[in-house]
Amino acid sequence: MPEYGPHVHNVYDMPHDAEVVRHGLTEKKSYAEPSREIPVIREVDVVVVGGGPGGCAAAVSAARNGAKTVLLERYGHLGGMATGGLVNIIPNLADIYGSQGIGGFCQEFIDRVKARGGADYPPRESWGKPDAPLVAKYLKANMGHFYVRNNDKGEQVALYTAVIDPEVGKDELAVMAREAGAELLLHTWVVAPILEGNRVVGVLVENKAGRQALLAKVVIDATGDGDLLNFIPTETVEYMRPGSRIAQFGWVYWVCNVDLARFDAFMEGSPEQYRETVGKISAEGGSAFFCRGLLEHQKGVVWVHRLIGSLHQTEPEEMTYIDVNARHTAVKSWELMKKYMPGFEDSFIMLTAPQLGTSGGKRIVGEYYLTEEDMDLDEPYEDTIAIFPDNDRGESSLKHPRTFVPYRALLPKGIQGLLVACRAFSADGEFSEFFNLIPHCMCFGQAAGAAAAIAVKKGIEVRDVPYGELKEALLKGGAILP
Numbered sequence: 001m002p003e004y005g006p007h008v009h010n011v012y013d014m015p016h017d018a019e020v021v022r023h024g025l026t027e028k029k030s031y032a033e034p035s036r037e038i039p040v041i042r043e044v045d046v047v048v049v050g051g052g053p054g055g056c057a058a059a060v061s062a063a064r065n066g067a068k069t070v071l072l073e074r075y076g077h078l079g080g081m082a083t084g085g086l087v088n089i090i091p092n093l094a095d096i097y098g099s100q101g102i103g104g105f106c107q108e109f110i111d112r113v114k115a116r117g118g119a120d121y122p123p124r125e126s127w128g129k130p131d132a133p134l135v136a137k138y139l140k141a142n143m144g145h146f147y148v149r150n151n152d153k154g155e156q157v158a159l160y161t162a163v164i165d166p167e168v169g170k171d172e173l174a175v176m177a178r179e180a181g182a183e184l185l186l187h188t189w190v191v192a193p194i195l196e197g198n199r200v201v202g203v204l205v206e207n208k209a210g211r212q213a214l215l216a217k218v219v220i221d222a223t224g225d226g227d228l229l230n231f232i233p234t235e236t237v238e239y240m241r242p243g244s245r246i247a248q249f250g251w252v253y254w255v256c257n258v259d260l261a262r263f264d265a266f267m268e269g270s271p272e273q274y275r276e277t278v279g280k281i282s283a284e285g286g287s288a289f290f291c292r293g294l295l296e297h298q299k300g301v302v303w304v305h306r307l308i309g310s311l312h313q314t315e316p317e318e319m320t321y322i323d324v325n326a327r328h329t330a331v332k333s334w335e336l337m338k339k340y341m342p343g344f345e346d347s348f349i350m351l352t353a354p355q356l357g358t359s360g361g362k363r364i365v366g367e368y369y370l371t372e373e374d375m376d377l378d379e380p381y382e383d384t385i386a387i388f389p390d391n392d393r394g395e396s397s398l399k400h401p402r403t404f405v406p407y408r409a410l411l412p413k414g415i416q417g418l419l420v421a422c423r424a425f426s427a428d429g430e431f432s433e434f435f436n437l438i439p440h441c442m443c444f445g446q447a448a449g450a451a452a453a454i455a456v457k458k459g460i461e462v463r464d465v466p467y468g469e470l471k472e473a474l475l476k477g478g479a480i481l482p
């Protein structure tokens with residue numbers, strides 16, 4: 001079986017810090033914006049800001065639980081990084097021993113996409129099992145990181161991880177929102193929360209219709225980056241360990257029309273020549289790294305995930321630099337692959353991710369702050385909203401295969417009317433490193449949406465939602481809880 005060795009690895013760094021020109025940060029002048037009347041376009045129960053994994057789950061869950069809900073999204077599609085970022089792998093749904101931890105909205109979404117031929121995952125009987133052909137398939141696809149782990153006997157086992165077709169995913173999320181009765185407003189940037197004292201009562205948006213306001217009893221920040229937190233007097237943190245997974249941009253693209261049989265014949269039949277070719281591509285400024293698309297209907301499609309270390313993932317100058325330069329090296333890599341690598345002769349770049357990949361961002365220090373120690377706790381909290389299979393921490397994962405998350409991790413301190421249901425949930429950098437992925441954010445969203453609806457129905461604060469009622473709503477929505 002062909003295996004990728006250290007000669008074909010991803011480029012984790014594009015040294016760039018010194019090259020980014022930061023005009024924005026050196027300009028000292030300011031401008032006093034005149035106050036003006038803004039039209040209020042909606043008065044609803046729940047406004048969800050951001051249509052990524054967290055926001056879609058939140059909007060569907062709030063609407064299904066009876067709240068009049070609007071979902072706001074800056075782009076023209078739903079799914080956030082999971083679709084527009086082309087990071088369409090939904091991992092760690094079961095632990096290394098095969099026990100499922102994440103169900104609910106996430107499982108429903110995967111099932112619905114699968115029913116349309118747009119998703120794939122290993123059969124249930126193989127989860128946590130040393131299924132050699134399956135393990136070999138994922139290793140050959142360069143997807144071992146998502147699909148293969150060593151169990152306590154040292155055997156390589158297959159994980160329950162799903163892959164989705166991003167286009168089917170975008171459509172299915174819109175279908176789910178529509179069926180649930182949540183209103184969608186796309187192409188709409190949320191620019192600030194509306195605050196009355198320490199209460200969030202709505203948001204200001206900008207779109208082609210200008211600047212407008214939406215009022216809501218509960219606002220859910222699902223922007224990924226925690227955009228609303230920039231304006232809210234609550235404690236936040238941004239620390240990311242340099243070199244960690246969350247301290248990086250991702251620039252993703254797909255190349256199609258690749259003759260993988262020809263590529264395999266070259267790699268297996270002429271290993272020395274293959275290594276030389278990889279070296280030549282690298283020496284000329286490209287990279288031969290790729291993963292194989294795992295969907296049956298995407299034969300001949302390969303994925304390239306360029307990962308670039310950064311501690312400034314919301315800084316526009318740096319985002320611009322990364323987009324321009326990563327695009328240049330992406331096209332250059334493809335040109336070199338086309339020129340030198342057998343199998344790539346007729347290939348072309350079919351898609352570059354419409355959204356630049358951000359992994360970190362601002363986070364709340366909420367009513368419960370999850371830290372490294374919480375990953376080793378084996379007891380659930382009294383307000384547990386999700387069980388996360390813990391597969392990425394080596395020996396520690398074998399000892400502590402599940403991590404629990406309390407509802408309090410979605411509640412910012414000292415603020416009413418706001419829940420956070422995205423990467424910006426309350427956790428330190430080490431906890432986020434492992435648990436801010438697509439399935440996790442979907443769990444946050446499902447819980448936040450249900451809690452918001454209960455709070456509105458009962459006329460109480462979101463922080464006072466009785467856990468028993470929240471648990472009941474989550475179980476009704478298919479969530480797996482202790």
Ligand SMILES: Cc1cc2nc3c(=O)[nH]c(=O)nc-3n(C[C@H](O)[C@H](O)[C@H](O)COP(=O)(O)OP(=O)(O)OC[C@H]3O[C@@H](n4cnc5c(N)ncnc54)[C@H](O)[C@@H]3O)c2cc1C
Binds near residue numbers: 087190
């Ligand atoms: C390179 C890379 C690879 C990754 N690979 C995986 C993987 O394989 N599997 C996995 O599970 N996770 C992966 N992740 C992590 C995962 O994609 C994110 O953590 C996850 O998508 C977070 O979901 P979210 O809902 O918090 O935010 P996002 O997915 O970022 O969604 C936020 C949404 O809010 C919208 N939005 C933001 N600001 C505003 C605003 N002001 N107004 C209106 N709308 C706004 C955005 O457009 C977006 O749609 C990867 C991340 C990166 C960068």
